[in-house]
Amino acid sequence: MKNLTIGLFGFGVVGEGIYQVLQDKPGLNCQIKKICIKDISKRRNGPAAFFTDDASEILNDPEINVVVELINDATVAFQLVKKALQSGKSVVSANKKMIAENHSKLIRLQAQHKVSLLYEAAVCGSIPIIRNLEEYFDNDMLSQVSGIVNGSTNYILTKMASGQKSYAEALKEAQSSGFAESDPTLDVNGTDAVHKLSIIALHAFGKFVDHKQILSKGITALSAADFQFAKEKGLKIKLLANATTTKNGANEQHHAVFPTFVKAESTLSQVDNEYNGVLVGSSLADEQFLYGKGAGRFPTASAVLSDISALRYNYKYEFRKGTSTASKTDNLSFGTYYIGFDKDEKIDLLIFSKVHEQYSNGKRAYVIGDIKNEHLKKIDFWKKDSISIIAFGFNL
Ligand SMILES: NC(=O)c1ccc[n+]([C@@H]2O[C@H](COP(=O)([O-])OP(=O)(O)OC[C@H]3O[C@@H](n4cnc5c(N)ncnc54)[C@H](OP(=O)(O)O)[C@@H]3O)[C@@H](O)[C@H]2O)c1
Structure with a gap:
């Protein structure tokens, strides 16, 4: 089972939820190393050392092998996810707008860089x-x-x-x-x-x-x-x-x-x-x-957790029915x-x-x-x- 070091983008409704859930599940071998948010001055329910407003602290950190993208801006999210995949990091996202608008590009990127992009939480929250x-x-x-x-x-x-x-x-x-x-x-x-x-x-x-x-x-x-x-x-x-x-x-x-x-x-x-x-x-x-x-x-955090957990055994969507x-x-x-x-x-x-x-x-x-x-x-x-x-x- 792979050890996952996570860089989390977003600490809102879902981001804080997955942070809390992972804190309660130490046995999963998944640790959040850094959390990137937009406004560094906001009070957060978590240790200050986790937080940054500089995306490169996650994207350029070779130890982080998984990016969990939970922000509310589809345009920025696409840029972050693209860079993460290009850097060889697997990605979990809940951002349906970002995925629907860039689906084919994202699937090409994950194939090119031999990583995984999972997004169960983007469609119907907890329903698998x-x-x-x-x-x-x-x-x-x-x-x-x-x-x-x-x-x-x-x-x-x-x-x-x-x-x-x-x-x-x-x-x-x-x-x-x-x-x-x-x-x-x-x-x-x-x-x-x-x-x-x-x-x-x-x-x-x-x-x-x-x-x-x-x-x-x-x-x-x-x-x-x-x-x-x-x-x-x-x-x-x-x-x-x-x-x-x-x-x-x-x-x-x-x-x-x-x-x-x-x-x-x-x-x-x-x-x-x-x-x-x-x-x-x-x-x-x-x-x-x-x-x-x-x-x-x-x-929603339950679906994000399920995707994170699946990355421990290198799960990826195979698109066996095609992508035409x-x-x-x-x-x-x-x-x-x-x-x-x-x-x-x-x-x-x-x-x-x-x-x-x-x-x-x-x-x-x-x-x-x-x-x-x-x-x-x-x-x-x-x-x-x-x-x-x-x-x-x-x-x-
Ligand atoms: N809420 C749900 O029930 C639900 C269900 C399914 C899917 N989703 C999807 O999950 C994603 C997150 O939703 P949410 O409800 O958790 O949103 P939210 O509560 O509005 O939180 C958004 C978070 O994104 C951060 N953020 C915004 N722009 C950023 C940037 N450029 N760089 C870094 N962080 C940035 C914000 O930072 P600050 O805290 O500094 O403002 C905030 O922490 C969205 O794509 C949404 O469609 C949500």
Whole structure:
């Protein structure tokens, strides 16, 4: 078993968590040697000798063989991780934005320098989804990975569905309970889920998916009328990240993040508040479900710890399913969507290849119909904040 000497970047929610956890586990043969933070003047819960604001004290220290990157700046994080890999240090990171934006470059770097980059904590906190997709679901043909991968938005949707809270009130409560960041933009507009989905897609199907090409909308446009519709039909609204292969196999895929109607009795519908849940569909095993805490100090630290521990036996992602670029996405697939809007809004019904239902109550209106996903990419009226778009997570 390898002895690990760790340089830690970041001492915030997760960084301090992993520091505390490692202090309690001396038997792991992992010692933190240095901690680099941004503001050296802040008071820290740890001996002053650990702390520096000079990244080179970690990056240029030949004794440090593992960098644990837990900072909140994706641009700086990429530079730090790049230098660490180039210096022959393995890296553990929880930074989904940094990974999604630089995934192919990072994988090339780890291969070139024969080191390991692990990032289980970047996707669904404590849920071991990446390593499961890498190792366990290696041979069984996966057809779909579909999940609630963002705890803040799930918390807000749960509170809105109970009918007691508006979006603004639910967001405020999520922030005061520590389930949403003070700037929640990337969570509520769906970007955080898009980042996670692009990482999942590579490990599930062996295909790079450009996160900028993923169809998505967050939860900010959802109205009380949409929740009323869901309640009347026995449905719940969940923000789902979904990667599906079409009948033509892994080369043709649909990736999307949308508020989605799920049946009240479905598995994903039971995932409430800040929890995350991921359904993995495969040809032999049918459906598997992973559930747990997607964020927070210790749940996230548990995934970071698992990655650190795996480095003791030189574990690395092998990408046995490949690392090629998805050649066709969304070409053939159709989705069934609910589009909700104020009655004065003009919706072109020609976007639907089939309309299932239409309704207007003089104030708010909706249309439910099938839309070719490729077509959705070419139009953008549905991105407006006055229009809600909700996918159906089941066949109508
Ligand atoms: N919080 C969660 O539940 C959670 C869950 C999954 C993944 N993540 C990911 O984990 C990472 C850390 O999140 P967090 O919530 O722990 O963030 P956080 O509480 O905001 O802490 C960020 C830390 O990064 C340090 N930092 C910022 N810029 C730096 C720089 N240029 N050089 C060195 N240190 C720098 C800050 O230093 P100062 O202390 O001096 O300000 C702070 O200690 C992020 O990528 C986040 O997306 C978080």
